[in-house]
Amino acid sequence: MREWLRSVSIFLSNKKIAAIELENENLRQYGARDLAGFDLTQPVRQPTPTEIRALATGAILFFYGDNPIRILPQLKPEELVERKAATAQWWGIYDTDDALEVLQSLRQEGHRHKFQGQLKRESLQWYNRFAANPFLKSRAVTNVGAWDYARLVNVARWCYDYGYLSWEQAWPFIDAGTRLALRDYDSWDSFAAGFVAGRLMWDVDNDSHGDIAEIARYLLESRVSPWRDIPWQPYPVE
Numbered sequence: 001m002r003e004w005l006r007s008v009s010i011f012l013s014n015k016k017i018a019a020i021e022l023e024n025e026n027l028r029q030y031g032a033r034d035l036a037g038f039d040l041t042q043p044v045r046q047p048t049p050t051e052i053r054a055l056a057t058g059a060i061l062f063f064y065g066d067n068p069i070r071i072l073p074q075l076k077p078e079e080l081v082e083r084k085a086a087t088a089q090w091w092g093i094y095d096t097d098d099a100l101e102v103l104q105s106l107r108q109e110g111h112r113h114k115f116q117g118q119l120k121r122e123s124l125q126w127y128n129r130f131a132a133n134p135f136l137k138s139r140a141v142t143n144v145g146a147w148d149y150a151r152l153v154n155v156a157r158w159c160y161d162y163g164y165l166s167w168e169q170a171w172p173f174i175d176a177g178t179r180l181a182l183r184d185y186d187s188w189d190s191f192a193a194g195f196v197a198g199r200l201m202w203d204v205d206n207d208s209h210g211d212i213a214e215i216a217r218y219l220l221e222s223r224v225s226p227w228r229d230i231p232w233q234p235y236p237v238e
Helices: 002-030 049-056 059-064 077-091 096-108 112-121 123-131 146-161 167-184 188-202 209-221
Strands: none
Touching: 049 059, 049 146, 049 167, 059 146, 059 209, 077 146, 096 146, 096 167, 112 123, 112 146, 112 188, 123 188, 146 167, 146 188, 188 209
């Protein structure tokens, strides 16, 4: 019995190691841990180096939702239904017109103007909250626009995945989000801090702030992170 239990333990340990190795290889090759929701037997769009760099601006939420950034594959039918329903619930996006309206709002306004005003008026309150966040406590936060810029990239790409937008319609928003981020930040690190802080201001009591902060830390530190291979600058990529 003892030998049998040992064999089972080794088997499970090997399966865990294999799963981790697969995740790491997926991250290196595709920029996502798990591609189970995508149909890789169907034609995929291969982004250019500039497009991959721009998609990396949305990497935190793309990582959270297992969206690859080095290829743009088609979602499996059941996954497509689930993701479209989630986007409708969170964003009120059901079709092309809704998508364009939300994206125009994110590009022009979003939450950043309101939040920057709050940072000035209520600076002590917010900086105390940032100091209590393990990811933010050692990072200076002066701009929370990253919360809008990343989501501009995210929503545009999601709406392309869902067929609400063509790539030609989605790309200008992805490009705009990246150029705004490059204007206001000088590194992936400062951008990540702005994103995490902006999300905290959006919903202070959200239960997933810790998960998002860990993703940001992973993207900054892991040897298989897309951010380790994709420089902040230059943009566009030659």
